[in-house]
Amino acid sequence: MLFSGLSEMGDDPILLVSKMFKASANPNKVDLGVGVYKDANGHTAILNSVKKAEQYLVSNQDTKTYLSPAGNANFNQVVQDMLIGADHPAVHESRVSTFQTPGGTGGVRIGLELVKKCNPNADIWISNPTWPNHTAVTKSLELKPRQYRYYDTKGGVFLFEGMMEDLSRAKSGDVVILHGCCHNASGADLSNDQWDELATVMLEKGLVPFVDFAYQGFSRGLEEDSYAARLMSTMLPEALIASSCSKNFAMYRDRAGAITLISSSAEEHLKNESHMLGAVRVNYSMPPDHGAAVVAHILGDTDLRAEWISEVNKMRNRVKKMRKLFVLKMNEKAPNSDFNYIEELNGLFSYLTLSAEQIHTLINDYSIFLMANGRINIAGLTEANIDYVTDAIASLFNSESV
Ligand code: LMR
Numbered sequence: 001m002l003f004s005g006l007s008e009m010g011d012d013p014i015l016l017v018s019k020m021f022k023a024s025a026n027p028n029k030v031d032l033g034v035g036v037y038k039d040a041n042g043h044t045a046i047l048n049s050v051k052k053a054e055q056y057l058v059s060n061q062d063t064k065t066y067l068s069p070a071g072n073a074n075f076n077q078v079v080q081d082m083l084i085g086a087d088h089p090a091v092h093e094s095r096v097s098t099f100q101t102p103g104g105t106g107g108v109r110i111g112l113e114l115v116k117k118c119n120p121n122a123d124i125w126i127s128n129p130t131w132p133n134h135t136a137v138t139k140s141l142e143l144k145p146r147q148y149r150y151y152d153t154k155g156g157v158f159l160f161e162g163m164m165e166d167l168s169r170a171k172s173g174d175v176v177i178l179h180g181c182c183h184n185a186s187g188a189d190l191s192n193d194q195w196d197e198l199a200t201v202m203l204e205k206g207l208v209p210f211v212d213f214a215y216q217g218f219s220r221g222l223e224e225d226s227y228a229a230r231l232m233s234t235m236l237p238e239a240l241i242a243s244s245c246s247k248n249f250a251m252y253r254d255r256a257g258a259i260t261l262i263s264s265s266a267e268e269h270l271k272n273e274s275h276m277l278g279a280v281r282v283n284y285s286m287p288p289d290h291g292a293a294v295v296a297h298i299l300g301d302t303d304l305r306a307e308w309i310s311e312v313n314k315m316r317n318r319v320k321k322m323r324k325l326f327v328l329k330m331n332e333k334a335p336n337s338d339f340n341y342i343e344e345l346n347g348l349f350s351y352l353t354l355s356a357e358q359i360h361t362l363i364n365d366y367s368i369f370l371m372a373n374g375r376i377n378i379a380g381l382t383e384a385n386i387d388y389v390t391d392a393i394a395s396l397f398n399s400e401s402v
Pocket residue numbers: 014033034035036131184
């Protein structure tokens with residue numbers, strides 16, 4: 001038989017948390033797993049700007065005929081402007097393209113397919129820890145993942161020196177996956193000076209940056225958060241940027257993402273583009289339009305754009321507020337714990353510096369669902385559940401001291 005003899009594939013560690021949360025019958029259950037923004041009521045609402053754009057499309061869109069493997073051209077333009085700016089040197093030199101992909105993951109996949117075509121021996125350097133799909137997609141293409149130190153999950157410490165030391169072992173032509181901002185899973189980002197230092201070393205060593213940029217707007221602001229993507233794609237001759245509108249447009253299921261390619265010359269770029277679009281054609285032919293059409297409409301309309309920016313700011317500020325509140329409550333409830341580092345971090349995620357056993361207790365005794373490695377989604381905290389969560393975590397410390 002053809003379809004027999006496989007052993008079962010393990011669950012993706014993030015999707016597993018969602019599955020466990022769904023299956024739990026505990027009325028107090030809390031979902032701190034998958035990276036989805038939730039409002040103060042614990043709801044992932046549709047943004048007003050998105051609703052309005054959807055209404056506009058319902059009334060005005062007059063065809064759903066095919067676009068092309070590159071996707072929605074207006075979307076590609078506005079996304080590229082938002083990522084690297086319209087005045088980017090690669091724009092003037094005709095050596096940059098942005099193609100719509102199904103979500104940021106589609107962008108990662110198509111970017112790595114081009115890497116594989118150009119050099120199957122390129123190592124793909126991935127931060128330790130990272131979003132698990134970086135490694136999974138790399139392996140699925142039979143490219144070789146290598147790890148660089150990034151964050152000590154048990155101590156809550158960013159390891160910039162370790163990162164630089166590990167990357168000093170990379171060879172010319174290797175690809176380095178970098179998180180544009182709001183590192184998934186630690187929330188620890190490089191400072192602008194550290195980005196400068198890294199870009200200088202990568203240029204000297206001939207390394208190629210692949211910036212995964214899924215949280216633009218969730219760290220400091222839409223413009224400020226693009227520092228790394230702009231720097232890497234300006235200082236280095238070649239770069240890839242995978243981006244996503246899942247989080248900042250709260251359009252998770254619409255799968256609006258993109259891959260941006262910067263080549264060293266206009267001549268090489270034309271050839272690279274053709275291979276990238278060829279990879280699209282054999283994978284999914286063309287990306288789905290709806291989410292991209294919504295984004296293109298919002299970013300192309302002055303009022304809607306302003307409304308969307310204020311919605312992004314609101315999401316960012318709520319997460320920051322919950323970081324503060326979490327630290328305040330933990331200091332009150334378990335003065336012998338130290339979660340102060342959480343306040344300084346960016347975006348949706350942080351690690352709880354807990355043992356595997358303590359994490360197990362939170363999941364099994366309290367139905368607080370987080371990743372087995374301690375990653376939590378701060379946006380899953382609300383005024384309604386913060387006491388339940390911080391009481392549970394405090395009990396781990398208070399029972400230790402009894
Ligand atoms: C996450 O890290 O939780 C999100 O990026 C969702 C996903 O697809 O894993």
